[in-house]
Amino acid sequence: MNYFLSSRIASLVRREFFENKTIVILGPLFLVMVSLIAIIFTALFVDRVGTFFGGRLVGEFIQGLDARMVEAGGGLEIKLSDIEGGVISIESFEEEKALGSLEDISNTKAIDNNLVEDSFKLNEILYYLHKLIMLVPLLISINYLVGCLLYDRLDGSYFFWRSMPVSPKEEITVKLIVALFAIPLVFGFASFLIQILSLLIFIFPIYRIGLDPISVILENLDISNWIWFLILDWLDRGIMLAPIFSFAVLISSLAKRSGFFTSVFAILALVFFESVLFGSNNFIDGALLYLPWPISADVRIIDSPTLLVAGLIITCFFLAMAVYFRSRPLFLNN
Amino acid sequence: MxxxxxxxxxxxxxxxxxxxxxxxxxxxxxxxxxxxxxxxxxxxxxxxxxxxxxxxxxxxxxxxxxxxxxxxxxxxxxxxxxxxxxxxxxxxxxxxxxxxxxxxxxxxxxxxxxxxxxxxxxxxxxxxxxxxxxxxxxxxxxxxxxxxxxxxxxxxxxxxxxxxxxxxxxxxxxxxxxxxxxxxxxxxxxxxxxxxxxxxxxxxxGEILLSSSMEVLAKDFLELKVDSEHLGLAQALPSVGSRACPGGRQILYRNIDRAELEKLGEVKQACLSDIFLSLIAGVDKE
Incomplete structure (x- = not known):
């Protein structure tokens, strides 16, 4: 019985992966490739990439290492990039001059001494890198959810799925779990891989400034904290997004032709009526609380019990409505 | 059962x-x-x-x-x-x-x-x-x-x-x-x-015209092939449908004694499509 139940749930999840294999399997691969190119680009032009792809943080980190080396090495030699020409040049300084030039750089905020003192600077870089990467599965999951109860009504397979011994409640719960946890898990692994690759690639610029890359990385990275963050972020993100995602499922059960346009219409209608009737923006403000950084504030939902409980209640309400409209569809193409 | x-x-x-x-x-x-x-x-x-x-x-x-x-x-x-x-x-x-x-x-x-x-x-x-x-x-x-x-x-x-x-x-x-x-x-x-x-x-x-086993259907519906000589007598019996065929007409009966029909011509079991058509036609006439 338990075996059948687990194989049944696995089959339902597998079915979702079969249907969305392009985005769930090729998506992360594509993301890894694009990120790899971006990381190599960042590593090569680490001090000139501005804020692109964590470039500022990375640049500060590398230049921080540079500054530390100057402090430790007695100013025999320092390597800085030529900002104008784009060619990395090596200049020699006397101790005093070198320290003087360092001050100049810190004035322009190129070096943040706090960052140098922070022994786990790489965790911060990887944290923001991961958060940025995880925007991709967020968009993919929303796109998947707004269509998940619509496409079978459009292609005529609705009654086939209904004639399986799977209740709408089970069907919708599995779809939501896939979007909240399974898709982010796949992309989370991709993000983990990207982070490892980025660490490997950043061996080069660290080595270039004359430091031992392995010891620098180990000095600046708390591995257990890094892994723990990835797991916690995955769970927190899943719980945080539940109300938004269940709204997308509801939209999917109501949509006639396009889940995207129906959701845009529904959101605009809700915002409009709220502002006209009550003169407030609670819907948007409330929705933002359940969206992750950088769309919203960088907070964890599990740290706020009120938000957590309210989110779960909203999720249950939207899901109950979605189950109702799944059983009694308003629009059916066959 | x-x-x-x-x-x-x-x-x-x-x-x-x-x-x-x-x-x-x-x-x-x-x-x-x-x-x-x-x-x-x-x-x-x-x-x-x-x-x-x-x-x-x-x-x-x-x-x-x-x-x-x-x-x-x-x-x-x-x-x-x-x-x-x-x-x-x-x-x-x-x-x-x-x-x-x-x-x-x-x-x-x-x-x-x-x-x-x-x-x-x-x-x-x-x-x-x-x-x-x-x-x-x-x-x-x-x-x-x-x-x-x-x-x-x-x-x-x-x-x-x-x-x-x-x-x-x-x-x-x-x-x-x-x-x-x-x-x-x-x-x-x-x-x-x-x-x-x-x-x-x-x-x-949207209405059920007939719900029956094939056995009962075989007993209830009979088809008579009748020549012009007995056509008048055959048509006098309550039928559910008829059509022209080489050498006469084929008339479909429901709940008529087989022995009575055999006196008028060749009797056989009615095929499903004829029964269906006759019932549909009967409804359409009404």
Whole structure:
């Protein structure tokens, strides 16, 4: 019985992966490739990439290492990039001059001494890198959810799925779990891989400034904290997004032709009526609380019990409505 | 005898129009029931109502459960696929089998694989790329591989040529049917299915015109081939239909003593299509 139940749930999840294999399997691969190119680009032009792809943080980190080396090495030699020409040049300084030039750089905020003192600077870089990467599965999951109860009504397979011994409640719960946890898990692994690759690639610029890359990385990275963050972020993100995602499922059960346009219409209608009737923006403000950084504030939902409980209640309400409209569809193409 | 399907005064509405009127049917185990009716007669509506997909009122029990209340659990023992075009086109056949073996406790993967090999379908092909005939074959493979007590098929051979249709019905009934199970098949193809049926239901305009076993039908409906000499006497008897034939007319009778007809000409068992046409024509006249 338990075996059948687990194989049944696995089959339902597998079915979702079969249907969305392009985005769930090729998506992360594509993301890894694009990120790899971006990381190599960042590593090569680490001090000139501005804020692109964590470039500022990375640049500060590398230049921080540079500054530390100057402090430790007695100013025999320092390597800085030529900002104008784009060619990395090596200049020699006397101790005093070198320290003087360092001050100049810190004035322009190129070096943040706090960052140098922070022994786990790489965790911060990887944290923001991961958060940025995880925007991709967020968009993919929303796109998947707004269509998940619509496409079978459009292609005529609705009654086939209904004639399986799977209740709408089970069907919708599995779809939501896939979007909240399974898709982010796949992309989370991709993000983990990207982070490892980025660490490997950043061996080069660290080595270039004359430091031992392995010891620098180990000095600046708390591995257990890094892994723990990835797991916690995955769970927190899943719980945080539940109300938004269940709204997308509801939209999917109501949509006639396009889940995207129906959701845009529904959101605009809700915002409009709220502002006209009550003169407030609670819907948007409330929705933002359940969206992750950088769309919203960088907070964890599990740290706020009120938000957590309210989110779960909203999720249950939207899901109950979605189950109702799944059983009694308003629009059916066959 | 236990009924697999029992509907009493079942009605279904679509908006303001009634699509099923006072349907009464009773299907026991070990039956192959043909649901026969012209296009738009309410066949699919009836089938969907029987599994709870359509709203309906009236008494309805399928395997002693009300499908409107029991929900998806019903489909562990009742297998219903509306038609072959409802199979998910994006899925590969082997993915579909994998899904079915996971969610359907009565799906026999080995049997399905064996039947698939027999039908020469490639398991790695997307269902959407199959021709109509191939999709219909797959539909039958799935239906046969599910060990359910009640199999409900809606136009299962749509898109197949005559030979394949015959073969398919033969295989389906040979592989599926036993004394505990029943099959309810809706179709237009009366001639091909006639030999496999144990019972028949005629439906027109949402109403059941006739629900009977083939045995009773054979006794009740007789066809008389009569020459011009006895035509007057034959026409004097209450008939349900007649048509011209070489050397005279063929007249269809219901509930007339066979011995009485034999005095007038050659009497034989009426074929299902003639009975169906005569009943439909009778309704149309009214």
């Amino acid at each position: 236990e009924s697999l399907i029992r509907a009493v005064d079942l009605r279904s509405m679509n908006g303001w129009s009634t699509v099923l009127r006072d349907v009464n049917i009773d299907i026991g185990p070990g039956k192959v029931v043909g649901l026969i009716g012209p296009n738009g007669s309410g066949k699919t509506t009836l089938l969907k109502s029987l599994v709870g997909f359509n709203k309906s009122v009236g008494n309805l029990l399928v395997l002693n459960q009300d499908p409107r209340l029991v929900g998806a659990n019903l489909f562990n023992d009742v297998f219903f696929i509306p038609d072959s075009s409802s199979l998910p086109g994006w899925m590969k056949i082997n993915e579909l089998f994998s899904y079915l073996s996971g969610v359907h406790k009565n799906f026999d993967l080995e049997k399905a694989t064996l039947l698939l090999d027999r039908s020469n379908l490639d398991a790695r092909v997307n269902i959407g790329k199959l021709s109509k005939g191939m999709a219909a074959q797959l539909y039958i493979v799935i239906a046969t591989a599910v060990d359910s007590r009640l199999l409900i098929l809606d136009e299962p051979t749509l898109g197949l040529d005559l030979l394949l249709r015959k073969k398919m019905y033969k295989n389906l009934l040979q592989d599926y049917l036993n004394s505990d199970r029943s099959v309810l098949i809706s179709t237009h193809e009366i001639v091909e299915i006639e030999e496999f049926l144990t019972d028949v239901i005629f439906i027109n305009d």
